[in-house]
Amino acid sequence: MRPSLTLTGARVLGPDGWTDMPVHLAGGRIADAPAGRSVDLDGFRVLPGIVDLHGDGFERHVAPRRGILDDVRPGLLNTDAELAANGITTAVLAQFWSWEGGLRGPDFAERVIAGIAELQPRVATDLRVQLRIETHLLDEHARAEALVARHGIGYVVWNDHLDHARLAAGRAPRQYTGQALKSGRSPESHLAFMRGLHARDAEVPGAVAALSERLVSAGVRLGSHDDRDTDTRAAWRARGAAIAEFPETRVAAEAARAAGDAVVMGAPNVVRGNSHKGNVSARDLVAAGLCDALASDYHYPALLWAVRRLVADGVLDWQAAWRLVSEGPARVLGLADRGRIAPGLRADLVVLDSDDRIGATIAGGVVSHMQGAVAARFLA
Known part of the structure; x- marks a missing residue:
């Protein structure tokens, strides 16, 4: 199952550097418009898988x-x-x-x-x-x-x-x-x-x-x-x-x-x-x-x-x-x-916490790993 999500509040490593723009996921891809429920990842960073x-x-x-x-x-x-x-x-x-x-x-x-x-x-x-x-x-x-x-x-x-x-x-x-x-x-x-x-x-x-x-x-x-x-x-x-x-x-x-x-x-x-x-x-x-x-x-x-x-x-x-x-x-x-966060590419993402630890991994729009504070945000 590939859920539709919008990740907000995080620092996102885009093709041109760090940005505060939300990341939209739909159908296993990065979308260019809001999709599904929103998850607040304030305090975390989102990077390409x-x-x-x-x-x-x-x-x-x-x-x-x-x-x-x-x-x-x-x-x-x-x-x-x-x-x-x-x-x-x-x-x-x-x-x-x-x-x-x-x-x-x-x-x-x-x-x-x-x-x-x-x-x-x-x-x-x-x-x-x-x-x-x-x-x-x-x-x-x-x-x-x-x-x-x-x-x-x-x-x-x-x-x-x-x-x-x-x-x-x-x-x-x-x-x-x-x-x-x-x-x-x-x-x-x-x-x-x-x-x-x-x-x-x-x-x-x-x-x-x-x-x-x-x-x-x-x-x-x-x-x-x-x-x-x-x-x-x-x-x-x-x-x-x-x-x-x-x-x-x-x-x-x-x-x-x-x-x-x-x-x-x-x-x-x-x-x-x-x-x-x-x-x-x-x-x-x-x-x-x-x-x-x-x-x-x-x-x-x-x-x-x-x-x-x-x-x-x-x-x-x-x-x-x-x-x-x-x-x-x-x-x-x-x-x-893959390899970048941009609309149309595979939704392959890594979420890092403030200590540079991996809190979540999303591969092809599917959560493959999640733990700790990041998991709490997704379950909120």
């Missing part, structure tokens, strides 16, 4: 321990509740398609994506999928392509997590024993599997280019992950990957920006002030104007906290900082119907 274009925090809900849960649906419903509690109205769940196996393997990916498709009509959050395909998992590329077509997946990112340097030197990758246990393989068979993938290195560029071309022709947005230098970014751009996710260096981010590619950084990196892996600081890229959007990465609460950190540190004002979690990611994803 958060668009998270890469988050894998759902993994701990669908697979809290290896082999414990067969049904992913309860975990996905819990994920939806967490997303809403963090002001996220559009969530791209980043699912691996990897040789790592377990919750990152193709079998599990198919179950999760089927579960998302089944549950979407039952939740308010717009749940979408990003498929993270490992470049060297060549024998599963066709299956991945079929999955993308079957579920209309609109965003694919290429990854390569093989430790090529150690494999080329005849050494075992670090932590491969733990990976083997998660994948259900013995350490010996897992190591042999990785060596086999590495041995096909010469086949990868052609196979990735061919699949990328087909995906782009089908309207899929492509991204690369962890670019380290100009040449790497240029190579991915040539394959149609116009989104640079989490570039590891400023040089790679500058190369992306110079070519008109989108740069996505992790919100936890902003909150920490630096990368936990020692890569370039997302905060520094934001300050330099080299970041188009922030993503939750592995921690959904980090999106709001990153905005707060950028504002508190004087890096950006509220409007510019919030754009990195709303209009910016919506634009990267090609979603012109």
Whole structure:
């Protein structure tokens, strides 16, 4: 049910900055005239709903321990509740398609994506999928392509997590024993599997280019992950990957920006002030104007906290900082119907209290989360 409402009294973050204008909701959209009952939100702020274009925090809900849960649906419903509690109205769940196996393997990916498709009509959050395909998992590329077509997946990112340097030197990758246990393989068979993938290195560029071309022709947005230098970014751009996710260096981010590619950084990196892996600081890229959007990465609460950190540190004002979690990611994803508060757009809203806490989330005109003083206003 999508109620008609008019929100009054709040400070509203519109396309041109803060305003006191009321926000009208009707039919799941922002209307240009009063609609339904009026709710007084004096003392609160209303902002565009958060668009998270890469988050894998759902993994701990669908697979809290290896082999414990067969049904992913309860975990996905819990994920939806967490997303809403963090002001996220559009969530791209980043699912691996990897040789790592377990919750990152193709079998599990198919179950999760089927579960998302089944549950979407039952939740308010717009749940979408990003498929993270490992470049060297060549024998599963066709299956991945079929999955993308079957579920209309609109965003694919290429990854390569093989430790090529150690494999080329005849050494075992670090932590491969733990990976083997998660994948259900013995350490010996897992190591042999990785060596086999590495041995096909010469086949990868052609196979990735061919699949990328087909995906782009089908309207899929492509991204690369962890670019380290100009040449790497240029190579991915040539394959149609116009989104640079989490570039590891400023040089790679500058190369992306110079070519008109989108740069996505992790919100936890902003909150920490630096990368936990020692890569370039997302905060520094934001300050330099080299970041188009922030993503939750592995921690959904980090999106709001990153905005707060950028504002508190004087890096950006509220409007510019919030754009990195709303209009910016919506634009990267090609979603012109959200990310701003304007008539005709989706009624995706976040209500913040005076302490910058989320009091309510409205996704597509439906209340997906509400608590405390804000709830009292709606019930009055």
